[in-house]
Protein backbone atom coordinates (compact mmCIF):
# COMPACT_ATOMS: atom_id res chain seq x y z
CA UNK A 435 0.00 0.00 0.00
CA UNK A 436 1.34 3.43 -0.84
CA UNK A 437 1.53 5.92 2.00
CA UNK A 438 2.15 9.59 1.33
CA UNK A 439 3.87 11.51 4.13
CA UNK A 440 3.89 15.30 4.10
CA UNK A 441 4.59 18.20 6.43
CA UNK A 442 1.45 19.47 8.19
CA UNK A 443 0.53 23.06 9.04
CA UNK A 444 -2.20 25.10 10.77
CA UNK A 445 -4.76 24.15 8.08
CA UNK A 446 -4.49 20.52 9.26
CA UNK A 447 -5.60 21.29 12.84
CA UNK A 448 -9.08 19.69 12.54
CA UNK A 449 -7.70 16.48 11.13
CA UNK A 450 -4.88 16.16 13.66
CA UNK A 451 -7.21 17.01 16.55
CA UNK A 452 -9.65 14.35 15.39
CA UNK A 453 -6.92 11.65 15.07
CA UNK A 454 -5.65 12.64 18.53
CA UNK A 455 -9.17 12.47 20.04
CA UNK A 456 -9.85 9.04 18.51
CA UNK A 457 -6.51 7.68 19.76
CA UNK A 458 -6.02 8.89 23.34
CA UNK A 459 -8.35 9.07 26.32
CA UNK A 460 -5.83 10.53 28.77
CA UNK A 461 -2.64 12.55 28.32
CA UNK A 462 -3.92 13.88 24.99
CA UNK A 463 -2.93 17.23 23.50
CA UNK A 464 -5.57 19.89 24.00
CA UNK A 465 -6.74 21.44 20.73
CA UNK A 466 -5.36 24.86 21.72
CA UNK A 467 -1.92 23.34 22.32
CA UNK A 468 -2.00 21.60 18.95
CA UNK A 469 -2.98 24.92 17.34
CA UNK A 470 -0.09 26.70 19.05
CA UNK A 471 2.44 24.05 18.07
CA UNK A 472 1.18 23.96 14.47
CA UNK A 473 1.66 27.73 14.18
CA UNK A 474 5.40 27.35 14.47
CA UNK A 475 8.29 26.90 16.80
CA UNK A 476 10.39 23.82 17.13
CA UNK A 477 7.76 21.10 16.59
CA UNK A 478 7.41 19.67 13.10
CA UNK A 479 4.18 17.82 12.27
CA UNK A 480 3.99 15.06 9.66
CA UNK A 481 0.78 13.60 8.22
CA UNK A 482 0.54 10.14 6.67
CA UNK A 483 -2.25 9.32 4.21
CA UNK A 484 -3.53 6.05 2.86
CA UNK A 485 -6.14 6.38 0.10
CA UNK A 486 -9.19 8.22 1.44
CA UNK A 487 -8.77 7.18 5.07
CA UNK A 488 -8.05 9.57 7.94
CA UNK A 489 -4.40 8.51 8.26
CA UNK A 490 -2.10 9.43 11.12
CA UNK A 491 0.20 12.10 12.40
CA UNK A 492 3.53 12.43 14.16
CA UNK A 493 4.85 15.44 16.08
CA UNK A 494 8.63 15.77 16.15
CA UNK A 495 10.38 18.17 18.50
CA UNK A 496 13.66 19.58 17.15
CA UNK A 497 14.97 21.82 19.91
CA UNK A 498 17.82 24.09 18.96
CA UNK A 499 21.19 22.99 20.30
CA UNK A 500 20.05 19.42 21.06
CA UNK A 501 21.54 16.35 19.36
CA UNK A 502 18.30 14.50 20.12
CA UNK A 503 15.06 14.69 18.13
CA UNK A 504 12.03 13.70 20.18
CA UNK A 505 8.79 12.16 19.01
CA UNK A 506 6.22 14.06 21.05
CA UNK A 507 3.21 12.25 19.72
CA UNK A 508 2.26 9.58 17.21
CA UNK A 509 -1.27 8.45 16.47
CA UNK A 510 -3.06 6.71 13.62
CA UNK A 511 -6.85 6.90 13.22
CA UNK A 512 -8.52 3.57 14.06
CA UNK A 513 -9.72 3.06 10.46
CA UNK A 514 -6.18 3.47 9.13
CA UNK A 515 -4.27 1.14 11.44
CA UNK A 516 -2.17 -1.90 10.46
CA UNK A 517 -1.49 -0.43 7.03
CA UNK A 518 2.04 0.81 7.71
CA UNK A 519 1.12 4.46 8.36
CA UNK A 520 3.00 4.69 11.68
CA UNK A 521 6.03 2.95 10.20
CA UNK A 522 6.10 5.41 7.27
CA UNK A 523 5.79 8.37 9.67
CA UNK A 524 8.67 7.14 11.85
CA UNK A 525 10.92 6.51 8.84
CA UNK A 526 10.15 10.06 7.65
CA UNK A 527 10.91 11.42 11.14
CA UNK A 528 14.27 9.59 11.09
CA UNK A 529 15.12 11.21 7.74
CA UNK A 530 14.12 14.62 9.06
CA UNK A 531 16.18 14.16 12.23
CA UNK A 532 19.18 13.11 10.12
CA UNK A 533 18.75 16.14 7.83
CA UNK A 534 18.70 18.35 10.95
CA UNK A 535 21.97 16.85 12.21
CA UNK A 536 20.48 14.87 15.14
CA UNK A 537 22.19 11.75 16.46
CA UNK A 538 19.11 9.97 17.72
CA UNK A 539 15.35 9.84 17.90
CA UNK A 540 13.83 9.45 21.36
CA UNK A 541 10.29 8.96 22.72
CA UNK A 542 8.26 7.88 25.72
CA UNK A 543 5.74 5.07 25.52
CA UNK A 544 3.43 3.54 28.12
CA UNK A 545 4.95 0.34 29.45
CA UNK A 546 1.66 -1.43 28.68
CA UNK A 547 1.23 -0.15 25.10
CA UNK A 548 2.13 -3.39 23.36
CA UNK A 549 1.13 -2.25 19.84
CA UNK A 550 3.39 0.80 19.99
CA UNK A 551 6.27 -1.06 21.68
CA UNK A 552 6.19 -3.77 18.97
CA UNK A 553 6.29 -1.06 16.33
CA UNK A 554 9.22 0.80 17.89
CA UNK A 555 11.22 -2.34 18.59
CA UNK A 556 10.80 -3.48 15.00
CA UNK A 557 12.09 -0.08 13.81
CA UNK A 558 15.29 -0.27 15.87
CA UNK A 559 14.34 1.53 19.09
CA UNK A 560 15.97 0.23 22.25
CA UNK A 561 15.43 0.94 25.96
CA UNK A 562 17.20 4.11 27.11
CA UNK A 563 15.50 4.80 30.44
CA UNK A 564 12.37 4.14 32.47
CA UNK A 565 10.24 6.79 34.25
CA UNK A 566 7.97 5.65 37.04
CA UNK A 567 4.52 7.26 37.39
CA UNK A 568 5.13 9.37 34.29
CA UNK A 569 1.53 9.40 33.07
CA UNK A 570 -1.57 10.98 34.68
CA UNK A 571 -2.85 7.57 35.76
CA UNK A 572 0.50 6.55 37.28
CA UNK A 573 1.66 4.23 34.49
CA UNK A 574 5.41 3.89 33.87
CA UNK A 575 6.98 5.29 30.70
CA UNK A 576 9.70 3.48 28.78
CA UNK A 577 12.10 5.93 27.15
CA UNK A 578 13.17 4.42 23.84
CA UNK A 579 15.84 5.59 21.46
CA UNK A 580 17.02 4.84 17.91
CA UNK A 581 20.16 6.12 16.21
CA UNK A 582 19.82 8.60 13.33
CA UNK A 583 22.36 10.40 11.18
CA UNK A 584 24.23 9.49 8.00
CA UNK A 585 26.21 6.69 9.67
CA UNK A 586 23.45 5.28 11.88
CA UNK A 587 23.50 1.51 11.89
CA UNK A 588 20.60 -0.60 13.09
CA UNK A 589 21.35 -2.10 16.51
CA UNK A 590 21.35 -5.81 15.72
CA UNK A 591 22.96 -6.78 19.01
CA UNK A 592 21.12 -9.21 21.27
CA UNK A 593 18.77 -7.34 23.58
CA UNK A 594 16.07 -8.22 26.06
CA UNK A 595 12.64 -7.91 24.43
CA UNK A 596 10.94 -4.66 25.44
Ligand SMILES: CC(C)(COP(=O)(O)OP(=O)(O)OC[C@H]1O[C@@H](n2cnc3c(N)ncnc32)[C@H](O)[C@@H]1OP(=O)(O)O)[C@@H](O)C(=O)NCCC(=O)NCCS
Pocket residue numbers: 457458490508509510511514515516517518519520521522542543544547548549550552553554556
Ligand atom coordinates in the same frame (compact mmCIF):
# COMPACT_ATOMS: atom_id res chain seq x y z
C1 LIG B 1 0.56 2.36 17.81
C2 LIG B 1 0.00 2.92 16.51
C3 LIG B 1 0.57 4.32 16.27
C4 LIG B 1 0.43 1.98 15.35
O1 LIG B 1 0.02 2.57 14.12
P1 LIG B 1 -0.20 1.69 12.78
O2 LIG B 1 -0.23 2.62 11.61
O3 LIG B 1 -1.34 0.78 12.97
O4 LIG B 1 1.14 0.83 12.76
P2 LIG B 1 1.78 0.10 11.48
O5 LIG B 1 0.70 -0.37 10.57
O6 LIG B 1 2.84 0.97 10.88
O7 LIG B 1 2.43 -1.17 12.21
C5 LIG B 1 3.75 -1.56 12.04
C6 LIG B 1 4.06 -2.67 13.02
O8 LIG B 1 3.84 -2.25 14.37
C7 LIG B 1 3.34 -3.36 15.18
N1 LIG B 1 1.94 -3.12 15.55
C8 LIG B 1 1.14 -2.09 15.17
N2 LIG B 1 -0.09 -2.21 15.74
C9 LIG B 1 -0.06 -3.33 16.48
C10 LIG B 1 -1.03 -3.99 17.31
N3 LIG B 1 -2.29 -3.51 17.46
N4 LIG B 1 -0.65 -5.11 17.96
C11 LIG B 1 0.59 -5.61 17.84
N5 LIG B 1 1.55 -5.04 17.05
C12 LIG B 1 1.24 -3.91 16.39
C13 LIG B 1 3.41 -4.56 14.24
O9 LIG B 1 4.72 -5.10 14.35
C14 LIG B 1 3.19 -3.90 12.88
O10 LIG B 1 3.61 -4.67 11.81
P3 LIG B 1 2.55 -5.70 11.11
O11 LIG B 1 1.28 -4.96 10.85
O12 LIG B 1 3.28 -6.14 9.87
O13 LIG B 1 2.38 -6.80 12.14
C15 LIG B 1 -1.58 2.95 16.53
O14 LIG B 1 -2.05 1.69 16.97
C16 LIG B 1 -2.15 4.05 17.42
O15 LIG B 1 -2.34 5.19 16.98
N6 LIG B 1 -2.46 3.69 18.69
C17 LIG B 1 -3.06 4.66 19.64
C18 LIG B 1 -2.11 5.81 19.97
C19 LIG B 1 -0.76 5.32 20.45
O16 LIG B 1 -0.65 4.37 21.21
N7 LIG B 1 0.31 6.02 19.99
C20 LIG B 1 1.69 5.72 20.39
C21 LIG B 1 2.02 6.50 21.60
S1 LIG B 1 3.71 6.27 22.10
